[in-house]
Amino acid sequence: MKNMAENSHKPNMPTTSRVVVIVPAYNEEGTVGRVVAETRAVFPGLEILVVDDGSMDGTAAEARSAGARVVELPFNLGIGGAVQTGYRYALECGYDVAVQLDADGQHDPADLPRLVGPVAAGEADLTVGSRFLAPNGYRAPVSRRAGMLLLSLAVSFLTGHRLYDTTSGYRAAGPRVIQMFAAHYPTDYPEPESIVAVRRRGLKVVEVPVGMRSRQAGFSSITPWRSVYYIVKVLLAVFVSALRGREEPGNDWQRPRIPFDSCR
Ligand SMILES: Nc1nc2c(ncn2[C@@H]2O[C@H](COP(=O)(O)OP(=O)(O)OP(=O)(O)O)[C@@H](O)[C@H]2O)c(=O)[nH]1
Ligand SMILES: [Mg+2]
Numbered sequence: 001m002k003n004m005a006e007n008s009h010k011p012n013m014p015t016t017s018r019v020v021v022i023v024p025a026y027n028e029e030g031t032v033g034r035v036v037a038e039t040r041a042v043f044p045g046l047e048i049l050v051v052d053d054g055s056m057d058g059t060a061a062e063a064r065s066a067g068a069r070v071v072e073l074p075f076n077l078g079i080g081g082a083v084q085t086g087y088r089y090a091l092e093c094g095y096d097v098a099v100q101l102d103a104d105g106q107h108d109p110a111d112l113p114r115l116v117g118p119v120a121a122g123e124a125d126l127t128v129g130s131r132f133l134a135p136n137g138y139r140a141p142v143s144r145r146a147g148m149l150l151l152s153l154a155v156s157f158l159t160g161h162r163l164y165d166t167t168s169g170y171r172a173a174g175p176r177v178i179q180m181f182a183a184h185y186p187t188d189y190p191e192p193e194s195i196v197a198v199r200r201r202g203l204k205v206v207e208v209p210v211g212m213r214s215r216q217a218g219f220s221s222i223t224p225w226r227s228v229y230y231i232v233k234v235l236l237a238v239f240v241s242a243l244r245g246r247e248e249p250g251n252d253w254q255r256p257r258i259p260f261d262s263c264r
Contacts, residue, residue, distance in 0.1 A: 013043050013113050014120035017096035021112070022086030023050045023068065024079055024169075025103035029057040032103040036066035039101070039109040046112075047264060049089055050103065053082040059103070069264070079169075084185035087173070091182040093263035096120065099172040107170040111210040115172035118206050125203035126177045128163065128195070129170035134209030143224065147231045151192045154235055158242040159199035163207055166192040170210055176203055186237065189230050193237045201247050 013019065021039060025032045036048055050063035054076035064070050071085055083100060090098035097119050101107045111129060118124040140148065148167050155166040169191055173181060177198055186193040198205055 013046070014116055017116070017120040018047075018094065019097045019099065019116055019120075020047045020049055020086075020090050020093070020095040021099045021101050022083060022090065023048060023063070023101050023103050024053060024082035024086065025050050025055065025059050025063065026053040026076065026079075026082070027055045027057050027059060028103035029055070029059050029062050031105045032059050033062040033066040035101065035103055035105055035109075036063055036068045039112075040067050042109045043112060047095075049086055051082045051085045053077055053079070063103075078188050080185050080187040080190040083169075083190065084181060087178055087181040087185065089263075090173075090178045095178065097172055097174060098178050100169055102169050106213050108211045108213065111170070111208075114208045114210065115170065118208065119172045119174040122174075123204070124206035125174045126195070126198050126205045127172045128165060128205060128207045129168050129210035129212075130163075130165035130207040131168065131210065131212035132164040133207060134211065144227055147227055150231060151234055151238070154238055155192050155195055158196055158238055159205075161199060161205065163195065163205065165207065166195055168210075168212075170212070176201075189234050189237075192234050193241050196238045196241045200241065200244065 023032065023035060032050060036050065039046060039048055048068040050060070050068040050070045052060040052063065052070055052072045054073050060070050060072050071089065073082065073085065077085075086100070087098060097116050099112060099115055101109065101112075107129065115127045115129055118127050148165070152164055152166045156162045167189075171191075180198065180201065181194065184197070195205055
């Protein structure tokens, strides 16, 4: 992995907002430590929460020794539950912006300010890092790109807003979306459906160009057969979600809060 600390141009992170980086991680020993270290090298002092999703390897220990705060789930909840745990933490601890960043090294921490900027400035409720808006080295297999295109077209059609990379897991959420995702978040393959839910509340989604690398090690959850299942399931989910119609923002967190005992 390229060390981003070596970059000559270092972008600025907005200083007026409290930002937490949520890193969902399942058996990512070998990359999670590098992801945390790389993020800390580019933005020292940034709060990083690794949600260890019941890993069977040394993910939690590696993340901790790289300087992250770690929440260890007692068993594997899947990507949706892991990310939602991060949003619960962001809500309970009063963060203004929560960014999701994958533990497999696909997302470049140098792009964090591009995602955080519009949310911190109140110009977006959710920013989505798009690998298709900027030329970069990312090249998914053709079948997968076709699936991504289909989902992006479906989500664009249903939300009335052209989006190009609806499966991206590199995103930043402002207070209203943090509240919303902390209360409800799809279980698996959650990204496209969660965008539809955000738009149903009349909230603003903005795509920003980011670089995207191939996963640095470990195994993808998405095998060829699973990608067919993924596309059918997510297409159904986004259509059902859109059918529910418009909802008022602000009514998402109605359950009693169970505060995390150790917010920073
Ligand atoms: N596979 C998998 N990943 C999880 C789970 N819980 C959390 N994650 C994390 O979620 C992030 C995204 O998972 P990936 O398997 O990389 O999904 P992806 O980026 O769409 O797929 P690739 O492009 O093949 O890497 C990674 O940081 C995982 O470690 C889980 O139950 N299964
Ligand atoms: Mg990945």
